[in-house]
Amino acid sequence: MSSLANCTKLQIFSMKGNRLQGHVPDSLGNLSAQLQHLYLGTNKLSGGFPSGIANLPGLLILGLEENRFTGEIPEWLGTQTNLQGIELASNFFTGVIPSSLSNLSQLTELYLESNNFYVTIPPNLGNIRVLKILSISNNNLHDSIPKEIFNIPTITRISLSFNKLDGQLPVEIGHAKQLSYLLISSNNLSGVVPETLGDCESMEYLQQLDLSFNRLDGEVPQKGIFKNRSATRIGGNRGLCVGPLELHLPACLATNSSSFKHTDCPLCFKVMIPLASTLLLAGVISLLLFLWKKQRRKSVSLSSFGRKFPKVSYGDIAKATEGFSVSNLIGSGRYSSVYQAKLFEDENVVAVKVFCLETSGANRSFIAECDALRNVRHRNLVQILNACSSIDYKGNEFKAWSMKCAGGGEVSTAADVYSFGVVLLEMFIRRRPTDDMFKDGLSISQFVEINFPDKVSQVVDSQLLQELNLCQETQIAGGEENRVQQCLLAVLNIALCCTKSSPNERINMQEVAAKLHGIRHAYLL
Incomplete structure (x- = not known):
């Protein structure tokens, strides 16, 4: 990196899509003052936000996406006033979104999704008058959506899904006349859908609207994008009613008060709303328990782990993961991180899941997962080897468990996706992967793939x-021919995408969840 300091006219520097690891050296700031494009995305880089970027005043595009960067985004990033694009998605950045970003008057694209940002969306982002894309989905953001972002005259895409945003949708949505995509699913939004969203004149460019899995209620607008069923997703909002016939919503209940809210809803609606947001994995496990008629056991307590799983100490796990080294990190989520480790004397590689107990809900997740996995016995689900409920060297509470690796000793999150796909295929074709028909290189997924889609009925x-x-005959009578077959093909296609022979070709579980939600909305609501 230091030798590149002699390239005084360097304008583009890209190391994207390699296998780079470790921290970005401070000498990055010694690159040419004329550098305009810096691409370091899709690697395994770690550490805090690279400080050397502060010495690159001419930077137009900054790409750090799909790495393992941690810590907070520095306020000084807002002083890089020439920036036009920032891509920080799919890292482990935390803290608040710097309000100083509003000083980037030339910024057109801001990608911050799939990190751990919390608190609120800064309202002063609305001061970036040329911003076209704002993507902050899959974080931990709270409070209401600031109305200011809808007053940006150039905004075309807003993605805020999978956060904890609450409050009502601002009526200022109708001011975003250039908006093409508005994605706000899986939050805690309440109240009615603003009539301005259905205004054909003010929202004439809107192509995709996703308000699904919130707590919205009341009557849905009759006009605009709401008449296009394929472009509108509003499932998972039990209080919505009427709207265009294309949406197949129930009629609104007549009330004597204009303030009709959830208090008048049937009790079952109040129960179903939180159930709709249940994790996909819990749903799959529950389905397996039902199909195989496993007897439910009592919830596991921390004191019973010794009887259910062999215990290991914090020191054992710390040593096996080389001090929780970044080089051993396989992946990380909101509640936990997974490391590969050599935990036993036989030196076989295992996967160790370490729970981040500072995160609200992580302790419940640890207990629930241990309870669920000890109740399930299936060849395509990983086996728990042991559990650890202890304290670390600083006296902090520590919880983790280890599991077997994928076949061949390889640790990969793609193995979990593959297992899910196989289980899904088993449920529909009622054959096990060990069935006698699967031999001479023919697997259960290959069997389905060669018959998909034309011969899937076989x-x-x-x-x-x-x-x-029988169900399809009923739907044909109702004018919905082939919907059942389309639903079946869509689910089997997800299973095939999960069981691709190459792990790199498989979709991830977040995509699986999104596709299943889409199928549910398109065919089952």
């Missing part, structure tokens, strides 16, 4: 197919 379980045919 591989789906005959009893299930008979039930689906």
